Every structure is written in structure tokens, then in C-alpha cells.
Amino acid sequence: MSSSHFPSIISKSRVFPHQKSSLPNLKLSVSDLPMLSCQYIQKGVLFTTPPLPSDSLISLLKTSLSHALTHFPPLAGRLITDSSGHVYITCNDAGVDFIHANAINLSLRDVLSPLDVPASVKGFFTFDGAVSYNGHFQPLVGVQVTELSDGVFIGCTVNHAVTDGTSFWNFFNTWAEVCRGVRMISRPPDFCRNFVKDSLAVLRLPEGGPKPTFSVAAPLRERIFHFSREAILDLKSRANGKICKLPENQSRISEIMGKQSNDELKKFMRKTKPVSATETLDRTVEISSFQSLSAQLWRSVTRGRKLNPTVNTTFRMAVNCRQRLEPKMDPYYFGNAIQSIPTVASVGEILSKDLRWSAGLLNKNVVAHGDATVRRGVEDWEKEPRCFPLGNFDGASITMGSSPRFPMYDNDMGWGRPMAVRSGRANKFDGKISAFPGREGNGTVDLEVCLAPDTMAALETDTEFMQYVTTIS
Structure with a gap:
């Protein structure tokens, strides 16, 4: 794409909280520390053109951001490491970056229409390529407002050692509330550092800080797949054994699986004792809509990768631990309160068994x-403190992040709901998937899928997967 289609910077400034912080230093938890090697979270929302002159728009966004930061003092701070190696957020009101950019050669259609x-x-x-450790010497937040020919994109980049997705969207939602004139915010954050325990573990980092654990130069294709409520319900029914939407004709099954399978899969199936889903799974358990969708993606991406059936494939799913702990944490606990759940199966099992089997494993x-x-995971990490190994090291893994439950479209800044949600290049690798709610809500889901080009091409011809995808005009 021509460089003229990339934004040009009009101005860059620093925005400070409207009121000084009274918070003490906040120690990074055992869920925060592993994220120091992850890149900053980059998520943003696309709007039609607001009914304001450009100068008034930028002034409104800066002023409301300043007031929103008063409710989130850590985001205007910096990271510090003490003499014993413990890392803290110092709420020192150092401010966040604010960039005003112009991309008038781009339209809403240019952003939304391409495949x-x-x-x-x-x-x-902003902060492209920055890892969260960099919060020691650069802002923890960078906002970029980019004006298009018929719209505006508000991109927010936040240090991942300071927030997870729940905290990120609570901040964004709060900023939107303040921007449209709400005086009493609806979801005040909780700054208690009570994720399991006050750990004494120290994460030892290399000189100069950690680097990303995945290749940032590997070729990728990135596409948004939309799933209607009806498609999601069909998948859920199929995963729960209530219907089988796929054709029963064996030649059709061969068309779906045979083109992307090989003789090795047939050999694997002959050598492996058939196992029905009932031998592994409780038929009384209802598999969720999202687990059903995730399982279908796992099957189809695995098929597209054309891996040996004996190879193990892993599906990693990030989960919010706030309501999993006893006692439960505040739902707006500020910080990372996530863990990664790995589910492992052989390629042969994933491809030879039905959807319910893989969905049941998840x-x-x-x-x-x-x-x-959750507590056992914390204890294991304390025995061997380490950064989170984000990436696809064996070529057979999928990592699911974000959530269709996040309130991404609850960001009316005063001129209507967003048209779309998009993310930057941060933390992207072959097999990284991010789940967003569909704009129309009501159980719809968008999957932002990042894959190697050959695998994406295979996924796009996978009938079993594509029959559930809805094309948005």
C-alpha cells in the first residue's frame, strides 16, 4: 500500500491527570510480571466523523482523557524496579502520550471492506514494537487520534504488565463516559493488589530488559471472520451433539477432509482405537458457544497446517481469574488477573474425531x-519466575486472546457507537486469535485471525469452517 495511505503526524503532546494522585506505589503481581516481555496492548475503535470541528474534537478528547486518568492514576505513572528486583507502578502523574494524526486519503470503506x-x-x-518492560522509561499509555476522510479512529496503546483486557476496556469505557459528560463513572477500578497473594518472588530479567518471545518479522495474513448469532447457535448445537449440520454423504465428508489430509491420517486412524466422545466427556455437560467456535477453529486451522497426525497441537485460551478465585475478586480489579489454559491433543485425534470431542476437551x-x-499456577510460577512465552514455537499451536464479552462497543464518546474494533501489530504471530463481540451484539462474534499465508489460504477453503462465516456488506 502506498505510504500516502499511512497517517501523518500533526501533533504530539503529553496529557496529565486532572487531579494529582494519592495512590502509593503498586507492586506488580505474579500475573503482571510475566507480561513484561509482551508488547503493549493495541486496540482501538472506528467512528464516523464526529459533528465537531477538528480542533474542538481534539480538545474534547484531551480534556476528557485528563479527567479519565484521574480515575486511573497508574496509567499516568511509570514502572520502577527497587534494589531487590521487585517491580512497581509509581503513580507519579508523569502523563500519557497523545498523538493527533491525519489520514484523509483513507475512508471507512478502506478500513472495513478489504478481505x-x-x-x-x-x-x-503508537509505541509500535515496545515491550511492557519499556514502561520504565516511556509512558504506560499512548493515544492516537487519526482523522480519515469520513471518520476517525481512536487507538489506545497500554502497557500489558499494567492491564489485561478487562482493565483496558474498563479504562476505555470510562474515558467514553467522561467524554460524553457523565460525572459519576459507573465502574470505578479497584486498586487492591490482591491477585492471590503478595508474592516475594523476583523475576530476573536480562540486561536491558526482555525481548518479544516470537518472531516479529514472520509473514502473516490477518483477517476478521464474522459469526452471526444463528451460526454460533448451530455450532453450539453440533458441539453438544444435538444436530449435525455437515452433509452426511461420505463423498462430501471426503471433500471437506480429504483434500487437506493425507495417507498418514488414514494410517493414524487405523492404528488408533476409536474413542467416542462419551468415553472422554460427560454428555450432561453443556459446551458453551465460544468453546464450540474455538474447537471448530482448532480443527480447521490444524487441518490447514497439514501436520503429521502424531504431532501434538495446543490450543491456549486466556481466562479471567477474577471470578474463579475464592473469595472472588472485584470484577474491576485493576491489573492482570489472567492465566493461560493449554489444551493438548494429537493432530490425528483432532481431525479424526468429531467437533464435540475437541470442544469437550476445551x-x-x-x-x-x-x-x-489458579493458586497452583501461581505456586508453580513462584518456583520458576519467567516471562510469558508468547508465540507458536512448534508450528502447531493456537493462542486465543481477548473476549467477545468485553464491552468494546460501549464506547459512545458523544456521537454514537463505534463502527468497528481493530488492533495494531502488537503480539501478532502465526496462530494468534483475538475474539471480539460483533457490532450488532446478541451473541455475535468476530474473530481476528493471524496465520501464515498458506494456512490462511487453506482456512478460507475449509468448507467445515467457512459455512459458519457471515460476509458483512
């Missing part, structure tokens, strides 16, 4: 991830 997410979207965010692990499992 793949256009490269120009990556230019809607369901079983998610349901089992309660208070005891």
Missing part, C-alpha cells in the same frame, strides 16, 4: 480452572 485487515490500520497506533479444562488450579 484482509489493511496494513494502514497498523499506523493507527470445556473440561476451562471448567476445571477454579480456585485451586
